[in-house]
Amino acid sequence: MKKGLIIGGSGEIGSQIAKSMAEAGMNVGVHYHTNNSVVHELKLEVPEGQWEGAFFGDLSTPEGIERFLASMPKEWDMLVFAPGNHSAKLIQDVSFEEMDHYYHIHVKALWMISQALIPSMVRNQQGNIVVISSVWGEEGASTEAIYSSVKGAQISYVKALAKELAPSNIRVNAVTPGFISTKMNAQLSEEDQLNIYNEIPLGRAGTSSEVANGVIFLLKQHSSYITGHTLRINGGWF
Numbered sequence: 743m744k745k746g747l748i749i750g751g752s753g754e755i756g757s758q759i760a761k762s763m764a765e766a767g768m769n770v771g772v773h774y775h776t777n778n779s780v781v782h783e784l785k786l787e788v789p790e791g792q793w794e795g796a797f798f799g800d801l802s803t804p805e806g807i808e809r810f811l812a813s814m815p816k817e818w819d820m821l822v823f824a825p826g827n828h829s830a831k832l833i834q835d836v837s838f839e840e841m842d843h844y845y846h847i848h849v850k851a852l853w854m855i856s857q858a859l860i861p862s863m864v865r866n867q868q869g870n871i872v873v874i875s876s877v878w879g880e881e882g883a884s885t886e887a888i889y890s891s892v893k894g895a896q897i898s899y900v901k902a903l904a905k906e907l908a909p910s911n912i913r914v915n916a917v918t919p920g921f922i923s924t925k926m927n928a929q930l931s932e933e934d935q936l937n938i939y940n941e942i943p944l945g946r947a948g949t950s951s952e953v954a955n956g957v958i959f960l961l962k963q964h965s966s967y968i969t970g971h972t973l974r975i976n977g978g979w980f
Contacts, residue, residue, distance in 0.1 A: 920976025
């Protein structure tokens with residue numbers, strides 16, 4: 743049975759991906775930082791024989807990423823990179839510390855974790871990597887220049903890495919969710935949410951399950967001829 747590691751597996755989207763992978767017959771391991779209770783619940787929901795473990799890691803610093811890599815196994819068939827953090831500020835209000843925080847979590851951690859896992863995939867001549875980017879990584883958003891830029895970097899990395907790993911039968915793709923019904927977006931006022939719905943052709947927010955369904959499609963053989971692709975799950979918003 744193939745096994746996959748979900749980075750950010752305790753987030754709303756990450757935990758749903760973990761559950762959907764288990765339902766699809768895959769073994770799952772999850773990375774987490776602060777959501778211990780979510781990981782405990784997730785372990786109870788995933789069949790015991792399919793649970794590969796939970797691995798703590800603070801990915802906001804190089805040292806934290808290195809400690810995480812030292813604590814976990816490197817033999818995985820699949821990597822899903824889905825850490826979630828977000829803020830909305832004018833660029834002149836973003837501190838250097840915040841810039842480093844976003845860079846390490848969304849870019850440096852992706853580089854270092856995939857670098858550590860790729861050798862075993864190459865040896866096995868098979869593997870699958872899916873990166874959860876964002877609609878703003880494609881389109882950019884006012885007051886989200888830092889977030890947009892690191893999410894855009896993820897998409898560029900996916901395109902390049904897909905070409906590099908294709909001869910080893912390793913596929914690399916990205917998913918770009920639009921406005922998804924999560925606790926983060928629930929903080930917006932009802933009026934702001936309605937204004938966004940009016941911009942979305944399907945007229946509503948997406949769900950974590952719909953994002954997870956897209957990830958499962960990219961992980962399974964149904965998408966065996968797809969690599970270097972960015973799958974938009976945004977209700978036609980962009």
